[in-house]
Amino acid sequence: MFSDLAALASNPRQSLSQILNFALVLSTAFMMWKTLSVIADSPSPIVVVLSGSMEPAFQRGDLLFLWNRDKAAQVGEIVVYNVKGKDIPIVHRVVRRVEVVDKKTGSRDMRLLTKGDNNVADDTELYARGQEYLDRKEDIIGSVRGYVPCVGYVTILLSEYPWLKKVMLGLMGVMVVLQRE
Template identity: 35%
Template sequence: MTDWKEIASYAVILIIVLIAAQHLNVVVSGSMEPAFYRGDIVLVEKADFFGIHEFDVKDIQKGDVVVYDAKWFNQPVIHRVIDIVSINGTTMYMIKGDNNKSPDPYYVSPDQIQSKVVTIGDNLVVIPKIGYLSLWLRGL
Protein backbone atom coordinates (compact mmCIF):
# COMPACT_ATOMS: atom_id res chain seq x y z
CA MET A 1 0.00 0.00 0.00
CA THR A 2 1.30 3.44 -0.94
CA ASP A 3 2.09 5.62 1.99
CA TRP A 4 0.75 9.21 2.17
CA LYS A 5 4.29 10.63 2.41
CA GLU A 6 5.16 9.09 -0.95
CA ILE A 7 2.01 10.52 -2.55
CA ALA A 8 2.73 13.93 -1.01
CA SER A 9 6.32 13.87 -2.31
CA TYR A 10 5.08 13.06 -5.84
CA ALA A 11 2.57 15.90 -5.60
CA VAL A 12 5.30 18.35 -4.49
CA ILE A 13 7.58 17.25 -7.34
CA LEU A 14 4.74 17.65 -9.86
CA ILE A 15 3.94 21.15 -8.58
CA ILE A 16 7.60 22.18 -8.78
CA VAL A 17 7.88 20.85 -12.35
CA LEU A 18 4.69 22.65 -13.43
CA ILE A 19 5.84 25.95 -11.90
CA ALA A 20 9.30 25.60 -13.47
CA ALA A 21 7.78 24.81 -16.88
CA GLN A 22 5.76 28.03 -16.73
CA HIS A 23 9.01 29.98 -16.30
CA LEU A 24 10.86 28.56 -19.30
CA ASN A 25 10.37 29.74 -22.88
CA VAL A 26 11.74 27.94 -25.93
CA VAL A 27 13.25 30.26 -28.54
CA VAL A 28 11.69 29.52 -31.95
CA SER A 29 13.65 31.85 -34.24
CA GLY A 30 17.04 33.45 -34.73
CA SER A 31 15.75 37.00 -34.30
CA MET A 32 17.64 37.52 -31.02
CA GLU A 33 21.02 36.14 -32.09
CA PRO A 34 23.65 36.39 -30.68
CA ALA A 35 21.93 36.94 -27.28
CA PHE A 36 20.30 33.52 -27.69
CA TYR A 37 19.56 31.12 -30.54
CA ARG A 38 16.73 28.99 -31.91
CA GLY A 39 16.35 25.97 -29.64
CA ASP A 40 17.67 27.73 -26.55
CA ILE A 41 15.47 28.10 -23.48
CA VAL A 42 15.24 31.37 -21.56
CA LEU A 43 14.24 31.72 -17.92
CA VAL A 44 11.45 34.27 -17.43
CA GLU A 45 9.63 36.01 -14.64
CA LYS A 46 5.90 36.55 -15.16
CA ALA A 47 3.94 39.79 -15.11
CA ASP A 48 0.99 37.79 -13.73
CA PHE A 49 1.51 34.25 -12.49
CA PHE A 50 -1.84 33.19 -11.05
CA GLY A 51 -2.23 36.62 -9.45
CA ILE A 52 1.41 36.90 -8.37
CA HIS A 53 3.26 39.78 -10.05
CA GLU A 54 6.88 38.66 -10.24
CA PHE A 55 7.82 42.00 -11.78
CA ASP A 56 5.99 45.24 -12.45
CA VAL A 57 5.62 46.08 -16.14
CA LYS A 58 6.04 49.75 -15.16
CA ASP A 59 9.65 48.90 -14.26
CA ILE A 60 10.51 47.71 -17.80
CA GLN A 61 13.53 49.62 -19.13
CA LYS A 62 15.28 50.04 -22.45
CA GLY A 63 17.44 46.97 -22.97
CA ASP A 64 15.12 44.53 -21.18
CA VAL A 65 14.13 41.42 -23.14
CA VAL A 66 10.42 40.70 -22.86
CA VAL A 67 7.91 38.13 -24.03
CA TYR A 68 4.77 39.76 -25.40
CA ASP A 69 1.54 39.01 -27.25
CA ALA A 70 2.28 40.35 -30.72
CA LYS A 71 -0.65 41.61 -32.78
CA TRP A 72 1.31 40.70 -35.90
CA PHE A 73 2.27 37.08 -35.01
CA ASN A 74 0.28 34.12 -33.72
CA GLN A 75 2.70 33.20 -30.90
CA PRO A 76 4.36 35.19 -28.12
CA VAL A 77 7.47 37.06 -29.28
CA ILE A 78 10.73 37.38 -27.31
CA HIS A 79 12.45 40.67 -28.26
CA ARG A 80 14.32 43.58 -26.67
CA VAL A 81 12.82 46.94 -25.65
CA ILE A 82 14.66 49.61 -27.64
CA ASP A 83 12.58 52.67 -26.73
CA ILE A 84 9.82 53.73 -24.36
CA VAL A 85 7.44 56.50 -25.38
CA SER A 86 4.21 58.05 -24.17
CA ILE A 87 1.38 58.04 -26.70
CA ASN A 88 -1.77 59.89 -25.58
CA GLY A 89 -0.67 59.43 -21.96
CA THR A 90 -0.06 55.68 -22.30
CA THR A 91 3.41 54.18 -21.96
CA MET A 92 4.25 52.21 -25.11
CA TYR A 93 7.29 50.12 -25.95
CA MET A 94 9.21 49.92 -29.21
CA ILE A 95 10.60 46.41 -29.44
CA LYS A 96 13.07 44.74 -31.81
CA GLY A 97 14.87 41.47 -32.25
CA ASP A 98 18.63 41.98 -31.88
CA ASN A 99 19.19 40.22 -35.22
CA ASN A 100 16.42 42.11 -37.06
CA LYS A 101 17.05 45.21 -39.17
CA SER A 102 13.81 46.94 -38.18
CA PRO A 103 11.75 47.24 -35.02
CA ASP A 104 8.62 45.13 -34.65
CA PRO A 105 5.76 46.63 -36.70
CA TYR A 106 3.65 47.98 -33.82
CA TYR A 107 4.24 49.62 -30.47
CA VAL A 108 3.55 47.28 -27.55
CA SER A 109 1.26 48.26 -24.69
CA PRO A 110 1.97 47.25 -21.08
CA ASP A 111 -0.91 44.75 -21.07
CA GLN A 112 0.67 42.82 -23.97
CA ILE A 113 3.83 42.07 -21.97
CA GLN A 114 3.60 38.62 -20.38
CA SER A 115 7.11 38.01 -19.11
CA LYS A 116 10.62 39.38 -18.83
CA VAL A 117 13.75 37.32 -19.42
CA VAL A 118 15.68 36.95 -16.17
CA THR A 119 19.14 38.48 -16.01
CA ILE A 120 21.96 37.87 -13.59
CA GLY A 121 24.10 40.97 -13.63
CA ASP A 122 23.99 41.96 -17.30
CA ASN A 123 23.64 38.38 -18.56
CA LEU A 124 20.39 36.83 -19.76
CA VAL A 125 19.66 33.42 -18.21
CA VAL A 126 19.78 31.05 -21.20
CA ILE A 127 19.92 27.26 -21.31
CA PRO A 128 21.45 26.42 -24.70
CA LYS A 129 19.93 24.05 -27.23
CA ILE A 130 17.72 21.84 -25.04
CA GLY A 131 14.56 23.35 -26.51
CA TYR A 132 15.10 21.63 -29.87
CA LEU A 133 13.07 18.61 -28.73
CA SER A 134 10.10 20.88 -27.98
CA LEU A 135 10.44 22.56 -31.40
CA TRP A 136 10.56 19.17 -33.13
CA LEU A 137 7.51 17.89 -31.21
CA ARG A 138 5.54 21.03 -32.10
CA GLY A 139 6.62 20.86 -35.75
CA LEU A 140 8.40 24.22 -35.65
Protein backbone atom coordinates in the same frame (compact mmCIF):
# COMPACT_ATOMS: atom_id res chain seq x y z
CA MET B 1 5.56 -8.32 -24.52
CA PHE B 2 1.95 -9.45 -24.93
CA SER B 3 2.24 -11.63 -21.84
CA ASP B 4 3.15 -8.49 -19.85
CA LEU B 5 0.08 -6.70 -21.16
CA ALA B 6 -2.07 -9.70 -20.26
CA ALA B 7 -0.52 -9.74 -16.78
CA LEU B 8 -1.38 -6.06 -16.32
CA ALA B 9 -4.95 -6.70 -17.40
CA SER B 10 -5.26 -9.64 -14.99
CA ASN B 11 -3.91 -7.58 -12.05
CA PRO B 12 -6.14 -4.50 -11.78
CA ARG B 13 -4.46 -3.31 -8.56
CA GLN B 14 -1.07 -3.07 -10.28
CA SER B 15 -2.64 -1.35 -13.30
CA LEU B 16 -4.40 1.18 -11.08
CA SER B 17 -1.16 1.80 -9.18
CA GLN B 18 0.68 2.60 -12.42
CA ILE B 19 -2.10 4.89 -13.62
CA LEU B 20 -2.11 6.74 -10.30
CA ASN B 21 1.69 7.09 -10.35
CA PHE B 22 1.51 8.56 -13.85
CA ALA B 23 -1.25 10.96 -12.75
CA LEU B 24 0.89 11.97 -9.77
CA VAL B 25 3.82 12.82 -12.06
CA LEU B 26 1.58 14.89 -14.34
CA SER B 27 -0.11 16.73 -11.48
CA THR B 28 3.25 17.48 -9.85
CA ALA B 29 4.57 18.96 -13.09
CA PHE B 30 1.40 21.04 -13.44
CA MET B 31 1.67 22.31 -9.84
CA MET B 32 5.32 23.25 -10.37
CA TRP B 33 4.35 25.17 -13.53
CA LYS B 34 1.56 27.03 -11.74
CA THR B 35 3.82 27.82 -8.78
CA LEU B 36 6.43 29.27 -11.14
CA SER B 37 3.68 31.27 -12.85
CA VAL B 38 2.60 32.81 -9.56
CA ILE B 39 6.15 33.54 -8.39
CA ALA B 40 7.17 35.12 -11.72
CA ASP B 41 3.78 36.83 -12.20
CA SER B 42 3.74 35.47 -15.73
CA PRO B 43 1.28 33.15 -17.50
CA SER B 44 4.27 31.45 -19.11
CA PRO B 45 7.37 31.64 -16.90
CA ILE B 46 9.45 29.45 -19.22
CA VAL B 47 9.57 29.77 -23.03
CA VAL B 48 11.67 28.35 -25.85
CA VAL B 49 13.33 30.52 -28.50
CA LEU B 50 11.79 29.39 -31.79
CA SER B 51 13.67 31.51 -34.34
CA GLY B 52 17.06 33.08 -34.93
CA SER B 53 15.82 36.66 -34.64
CA MET B 54 17.67 37.24 -31.35
CA GLU B 55 21.06 35.85 -32.39
CA PRO B 56 23.73 36.19 -31.07
CA ALA B 57 22.08 36.86 -27.67
CA PHE B 58 19.91 33.72 -27.86
CA GLN B 59 19.99 30.79 -30.24
CA ARG B 60 17.08 28.75 -31.50
CA GLY B 61 16.22 26.15 -28.84
CA ASP B 62 17.39 28.14 -25.82
CA LEU B 63 15.11 27.85 -22.78
CA LEU B 64 14.31 31.26 -21.25
CA PHE B 65 13.18 32.02 -17.70
CA LEU B 66 10.84 35.00 -17.39
CA TRP B 67 10.05 37.45 -14.62
CA ASN B 68 7.16 39.90 -14.79
CA ARG B 69 7.27 41.60 -11.40
CA ASP B 70 9.22 44.65 -12.64
CA LYS B 71 6.61 46.62 -14.54
CA ALA B 72 8.97 49.31 -15.94
CA ALA B 73 10.79 47.72 -18.89
CA GLN B 74 13.96 49.58 -19.82
CA VAL B 75 15.46 50.17 -23.26
CA GLY B 76 17.81 47.28 -23.96
CA GLU B 77 15.84 44.80 -21.85
CA ILE B 78 14.80 41.57 -23.56
CA VAL B 79 11.07 40.86 -23.23
CA VAL B 80 8.67 38.18 -24.38
CA TYR B 81 5.34 39.35 -25.71
CA ASN B 82 2.17 38.02 -27.30
CA VAL B 83 0.60 39.60 -30.36
CA LYS B 84 -3.18 39.88 -30.22
CA GLY B 85 -4.69 37.07 -32.29
CA LYS B 86 -1.52 34.91 -32.37
CA ASP B 87 -0.52 32.11 -30.02
CA ILE B 88 3.26 32.10 -30.38
CA PRO B 89 5.21 34.42 -28.03
CA ILE B 90 8.00 36.56 -29.48
CA VAL B 91 11.35 37.23 -27.78
CA HIS B 92 12.81 40.64 -28.70
CA ARG B 93 14.67 43.59 -27.21
CA VAL B 94 13.04 46.89 -26.17
CA VAL B 95 14.44 49.66 -28.41
CA ARG B 96 12.13 52.53 -27.37
CA ARG B 97 9.91 53.48 -24.44
CA VAL B 98 7.05 55.92 -24.83
CA GLU B 99 5.01 57.21 -21.92
CA VAL B 100 1.38 57.84 -22.82
CA VAL B 101 -0.85 60.03 -20.64
CA ASP B 102 -4.61 59.49 -20.75
CA LYS B 103 -6.11 62.98 -21.17
CA LYS B 104 -9.34 62.04 -19.36
CA THR B 105 -7.97 60.26 -16.29
CA GLY B 106 -4.40 61.55 -16.23
CA SER B 107 -3.06 58.01 -15.79
CA ARG B 108 0.30 57.16 -17.34
CA ASP B 109 0.95 53.99 -19.32
CA MET B 110 4.21 52.70 -20.72
CA ARG B 111 4.36 51.70 -24.39
CA LEU B 112 7.27 49.75 -25.85
CA LEU B 113 8.77 49.27 -29.29
CA THR B 114 10.76 46.07 -29.78
CA LYS B 115 13.17 44.64 -32.33
CA GLY B 116 15.02 41.37 -32.78
CA ASP B 117 18.80 41.74 -32.53
CA ASN B 118 19.22 39.86 -35.82
CA ASN B 119 16.43 41.78 -37.62
CA VAL B 120 16.85 44.88 -39.79
CA ALA B 121 13.57 46.61 -38.86
CA ASP B 122 11.60 47.04 -35.65
CA ASP B 123 8.56 44.89 -34.82
CA THR B 124 5.73 47.19 -35.90
CA GLU B 125 4.95 44.79 -38.76
CA LEU B 126 4.56 41.96 -36.25
CA TYR B 127 2.13 43.81 -33.98
CA ALA B 128 -1.64 43.63 -34.40
CA ARG B 129 -3.20 45.75 -37.12
CA GLY B 130 -3.15 49.41 -36.13
CA GLN B 131 -0.86 48.81 -33.15
CA GLU B 132 2.31 50.91 -33.10
CA TYR B 133 3.60 49.98 -29.63
CA LEU B 134 3.21 47.21 -27.08
CA ASP B 135 1.33 47.89 -23.88
CA ARG B 136 3.54 46.84 -20.95
CA LYS B 137 0.57 45.62 -18.90
CA GLU B 138 -1.38 43.82 -21.62
CA ASP B 139 1.11 42.47 -24.17
CA ILE B 140 4.28 41.62 -22.23
CA ILE B 141 4.50 38.10 -20.78
CA GLY B 142 7.76 38.78 -18.96
CA SER B 143 11.35 39.92 -19.08
CA VAL B 144 14.14 37.41 -19.62
CA ARG B 145 16.09 36.81 -16.41
CA GLY B 146 18.03 33.68 -17.31
CA TYR B 147 18.41 30.94 -19.88
CA VAL B 148 19.69 27.44 -20.50
CA PRO B 149 21.19 26.89 -23.97
CA CYS B 150 19.77 24.25 -26.35
CA VAL B 151 17.50 22.50 -23.80
CA GLY B 152 14.31 23.64 -25.55
CA TYR B 153 15.31 22.12 -28.88
CA VAL B 154 13.30 19.00 -28.02
CA THR B 155 10.16 21.17 -28.02
CA ILE B 156 11.04 22.54 -31.46
CA LEU B 157 11.62 19.04 -32.86
CA LEU B 158 8.32 17.77 -31.45
CA SER B 159 6.37 20.70 -32.93
CA GLU B 160 8.08 20.58 -36.34
CA TYR B 161 7.89 16.78 -36.67
CA PRO B 162 4.56 15.53 -35.22
CA TRP B 163 5.44 11.92 -36.05
CA LEU B 164 8.30 12.19 -33.57
CA LYS B 165 5.77 12.49 -30.72
CA LYS B 166 4.30 9.13 -31.68
CA VAL B 167 7.74 7.54 -31.89
CA MET B 168 8.69 8.87 -28.45
CA LEU B 169 5.41 7.67 -26.91
CA GLY B 170 5.95 4.26 -28.49
CA LEU B 171 9.48 4.08 -27.12
CA MET B 172 8.24 5.00 -23.65
CA GLY B 173 5.62 2.27 -23.87
CA VAL B 174 8.23 -0.29 -24.90
CA MET B 175 10.48 0.82 -22.02
CA VAL B 176 7.63 0.34 -19.54
CA VAL B 177 6.96 -3.15 -20.86
CA LEU B 178 10.66 -4.07 -20.87
CA GLN B 179 11.04 -2.76 -17.34
CA ARG B 180 8.56 -5.40 -16.16
CA GLU B 181 10.73 -8.24 -17.40
